[in-house]
Amino acid sequence: MAKISDVIDAGTAAGAKSVQGVTFEVGDEQALRRDAIAEAVKNARGKADAVARQLGVRVGAPLSIREIGPEAPRRAYDYEWSGYPTPGLLKDTRTPISPGEKQTSQDVQVTFAIEQPD
Numbered sequence: 001m002a003k004i005s006d007v008i009d010a011g012t013a014a015g016a017k018s019v020q021g022v023t024f025e026v027g028d029e030q031a032l033r034r035d036a037i038a039e040a041v042k043n044a045r046g047k048a049d050a051v052a053r054q055l056g057v058r059v060g061a062p063l064s065i066r067e068i069g070p071e072a073p074r075r076a077y078d079y080e081w082s083g084y085p086t087p088g089l090l091k092d093t094r095t096p097i098s099p100g101e102k103q104t105s106q107d108v109q110v111t112f113a114i115e116q117p118d
Helices: 002-013 029-055
Strands: 018-020 058-068 080-082 107-115
Touching (some): 002 018, 029 058, 029 107
Antiparallel strands (some): 058 107
């Protein structure tokens, strides 16, 4: 993270007047999205099983599965600066870059067959 501040500071020291939208992305977001889909399907099955138990039936095979979304990824980092620095004013101050998290989620709609208990 310190190197990022150094790069931004070097750019502004060289005359850049604006820095916008410093963001970082996950290298293999598709793998994370597949994991989120798998977890969503597992959760759907658990909810269907709970309802089926209350109704005295069993959950059968899935008849349809549909992805809902996906949710737009949330930025892990964000920084924006615009202005004209006063020479010497921020001499020993580094540009702040704060770490954060990126969240990926996925909703699914699953329709299961209903089976009578044995």
